[in-house]
Amino acid sequence: MKVLVFIELRDGKIKSSAHEALTVGAKLAGGAANLAAVLVGQASAGLAGQLAGWGADTIYAADSTDLALYNIQTFSGAVEAAIKAFSPNVVLGVASPMGRDLFPRLAARMNGAILTDLTAIEASGNGISGTKPMYSGKCLAEVATDGSVISFATIRQNVFPANKSGNGNATVTPVSAPAADGKIKTIEIRKGKSAKPDLTEASVIISGGRAMGNADNFKVLVECADVIGATVGASRAAVDSGYASHEMQVGQTGKTVNPNLYIACGISGSIQHMAGMRTSKIIVAVNTDKEAPIFGIASYGIVGDLFQVVPLLTQKFKALLK
Numbered sequence: 001m002k003v004l005v006f007i008e009l010r011d012g013k014i015k016s017s018a019h020e021a022l023t024v025g026a027k028l029a030g031g032a033a034n035l036a037a038v039l040v041g042q043a044s045a046g047l048a049g050q051l052a053g054w055g056a057d058t059i060y061a062a063d064s065t066d067l068a069l070y071n072i073q074t075f076s077g078a079v080e081a082a083i084k085a086f087s088p089n090v091v092l093g094v095a096s097p098m099g100r101d102l103f104p105r106l107a108a109r110m111n112g113a114i115l116t117d118l119t120a121i122e123a124s125g126n127g128i129s130g131t132k133p134m135y136s137g138k139c140l141a142e143v144a145t146d147g148s149v150i151s152f153a154t155i156r157q158n159v160f161p162a163n164k165s166g167n168g169n170a171t172v173t174p175v176s177a178p179a180a181d182g183k184i185k186t187i188e189i190r191k192g193k194s195a196k197p198d199l200t201e202a203s204v205i206i207s208g209g210r211a212m213g214n215a216d217n218f219k220v221l222v223e224c225a226d227v228i229g230a231t232v233g234a235s236r237a238a239v240d241s242g243y244a245s246h247e248m249q250v251g252q253t254g255k256t257v258n259p260n261l262y263i264a265c266g267i268s269g270s271i272q273h274m275a276g277m278r279t280s281k282i283i284v285a286v287n288t289d290k291e292a293p294i295f296g297i298a299s300y301g302i303v304g305d306l307f308q309v310v311p312l313l314t315q316k317f318k319a320l321l322k
């Protein structure tokens with residue numbers, strides 16, 4: 001089958017999750033001739049060389065100063081131009097905030113079928129089948145498209161490995177985005193304050209809940225995070241109480257994360273929090289209440305006061321990592 005992968009950029013760089021989508025795309029396509037990628041953004045054509053060796057023979061690039069900031073109209077127009085040029089069976093991207101905005105619109109514009117936030121995916125005739133967590137992760141739905149129309153799909157970040165494939169040769173073909181009609185303007189994109197990887201891309205996360213007590217106490221987690229290269233997250237109770245900023249919230253109404261290691265400190269483990277982190281590969285919970293629901297999904301549990309346990313962990317990590 002022919003697969004086109006949308007390559008998401010952030011701050012002029014290719015996001016690491018785009019490599020996960022390319023790896024999945026290469027497997028579905030079964031050969032470099034059937035795999036293409038599309039880059040959209042100012043100075044994006046210059047990034048095409050970085051995609052060599054990721055399995056796609058053709059790279060479409062919509063490169064214009066008008067594409068400096070994400071705009072649903074211009075970006076969907078550019079991807080549509082690549083779709084028309086390549087005629088794929090499947091258009092693949094990542095279930096990031098941008099992917100969640102872009103893919104449904106593309107599917108509607110092109111009368112396609114769409115599967116979102118997949119944690120497993122495979123070819124099924126000219127369509128695709130896959131697994132999608134639903135109802136806050138309480139059940140896994142088996143979903144499929146029948147291939148009678150173009151299929152759009154987004155995969156969950158950090159679930160699929162990223163592996164290079166192919167011989168490294170790729171031809172860059174320019175495509176043009178339609179001019180914005182001005183009905184939607186992106187005025188500014190404000191960046192989060194943290195220099196650490198975004199929660200959705202972090203491979204290690206340490207999160208604090210209501211038990212943190214105040215914003216200042218989060219420094220206990222920040223100190224540990226600095227040692228192990230973790231990004232700091234929070235429960236909604238901590239965010240609503242003003243201890244942490246909204247961008248740090250993990251859960252149903254926050255971010256869905258999938259790190260290799262998630263350390264939950266003073267978080268009870270509500271259904272809504274677990275909806276955002278239960279697929280983490282290893283979960284460590286620190287809680288004073290041995291009956292806390294978070295222990296039900298934790299790989300390792302520590303019953304104790306986080307203000308004693310976390311500094312001890314930090315000391316141990318420092319000793320191990322020096």
Ligand SMILES: Cc1cc2nc3c(=O)[nH]c(=O)nc-3n(C[C@H](O)[C@H](O)[C@H](O)COP(=O)(O)OP(=O)(O)OC[C@H]3O[C@@H](n4cnc5c(N)ncnc54)[C@H](O)[C@@H]3O)c2cc1C
Pocket residue numbers: 208209210211234235236237238249250251252253254255265266267268269270271272273276286287288289292304305306307
């Ligand atoms: C529609 C909806 C959407 C929601 N979306 C989200 C979401 O996206 N994310 C989210 O997190 N929540 C969400 N919630 C809120 C959710 O229901 C819970 O209220 C919230 O997750 C509780 O946060 P918590 O675990 O930090 O607090 P609590 O439930 O109050 O838990 C605090 C825990 O800390 C432990 N503790 C206390 N002191 C210490 C200490 N010194 N050391 C160690 N442990 C200690 C306690 O034993 C307790 O288990 C949502 C709710 C609704 C209704």
